Amino acid sequence: MPLTSKTFNLLRDIVGKAHCTRDPEDRVCYAYDATRKYHPPEAVVFPGTAAEIAAILKLAATHGIFVTPRGAGSGMSGGSLAVNGGIALVMTRLNEILRIDQENLIAVVQPGVVTGVFQKTVEKQGLFYPPDPSSADFSTLGGNLAECAGGPRAVKYGVTRDYVLGLEVVLPTGEIIRTGVQTAKGVVGYDLTRLIVGSEGTLGVITEMTLRLLPRPETVKTLTAVFDTMEAAAEAVAEIIGRGLIPRAIEYMDNASIRCVEEYLHAGLPVDADAILLIEADGPTDAVDREIALISATLKEKSAREIHAAESPAAAATLWKARKSISPALFAYGSEKINEDIVVPRSRIPDMVRKIRELSRQTGLTMVSFGHAGDGNIHFNIMFDGEDSGQAERAHSAVEEIFDFTLALGGTISGEHGVGTAKAAYMTKEIRPEALALMKRIKQAFDPAGILNPGKMRL
Secondary structure, eight states: OOOOHHHHHHHHHHHOGGGEEOOHHHHHHTSOOTTOOOOOOSEEEOOOSHHHHHHHHHHHHHHTOOEEEESSSOOSSSTTOOTTOSEEEEOTTOOOEEEEETTTTEEEEOTTSBHHHHHHHHHTTTEEOOOOOTTTTTOBHHHHHHHTOOOTTHHHHOOGGGGEEEEEEEOTTSOEEEEEOSSSOOOSSOOHHHHHTTSTTSSOEEEEEEEEOEEOOSEEEEEEEEESOHHHHHHHHHHHHHTTOOOSEEEEEEHHHHHHHHHHHOOOOOTTOSEEEEEEEEESHHHHHHHHHHHHHHHHHTTOSEEEEOOSHHHHHHHHHHHHTHHHHGGGGOSEEEEEEEEOOGGGHHHHHHHHHHHHHHHTOEEEEEEETTTTEEEEEEEEOTTOHHHHHHHHHHHHHHHHHHHHTTOBSBSSSOOTTTSGGGHHHHSOHHHHHHHHHHHHHHOTTOOBSTTSTTO
């Protein structure tokens, strides 16, 4: 139902006039995410407590008003877009690190805390929070949990869900529940924590999280390797892992992404290379030195043309800047971008890169792949002119073909971006009808009024 003036006034009574708006300029600010799609909410509300969120959701359920939870709006799949209007529930006021427990290696945190801020805070205390999405400098922990964010370190340390021990969650009915534990073990009842993490804000609103921490690694070392063929680069990755060496990151850039970044940054990248690997190892200094030496030897055996070690943290930061600059650099090749995050077995990366190149030649569109070679997570991008209907049609047809090829290789159509609205139409390619029906029953149990983040994952 539309948001009436009466209901809006009731929202203001819950959170205060300063934290509730329906001014057009404010609605526009919360109408976008990284997909660049436009869906303005009818009102923007900034709650400050779980109790306020509970009251908002009870009000919304009573009046049939949709509610879309939102963090920093940096998601790549449309998960935080108010596609059916209603309320944008912006969680940025809940931004406190409530407790860091060094003895038990846990932290209790609110969802509005920026991921990078949290990482730097715990590192000052000799601790380490491994999940590292590329958006860490501005994305929030709540959004990371909603999408089960990954990042380069996933090859060694896993993804966000592996560091979530427990949650405080407001259900769409207004009930406040606690899930999970604050200990390393706990098997009482269903694992609601893991169900909610990655559910894209469709089952409940996370208001507090207990996160697992690790001791901060003593040393981090970074190197790059240049290859004349993608096949040789993929063989090198397989050989490194096959020898029992698990770096904390193994990233790759294909030739198209290398050229794109070099035009954008002028960083001195070899534009004639077919692939570059960016590898990072961490741990005790002696162990890291041995690991880097063994990795370098393996890269040489697998025909790496050049191998360069970063001589300082600043030099390593420059390498990572190049890797993270690919997405913004791509807009030089078109006004619109389709950004997918498929995953295939590591050994099939060359097959996927060849498929992408073949489609690029067939369609005449710029297509780029890069990503996490260590776990087979490929960020596949198509650039096109949004005002050219022919280009748009070819781009979307290519996405469908890539998804089919991904599944044929034994992969998945999303490794860390989620489904949201961007992949909703393709979800049945991977999820069988019986499993999807079960998901819908779970959604109904959590959200009987159907008010929370509608239009996502076709639930």
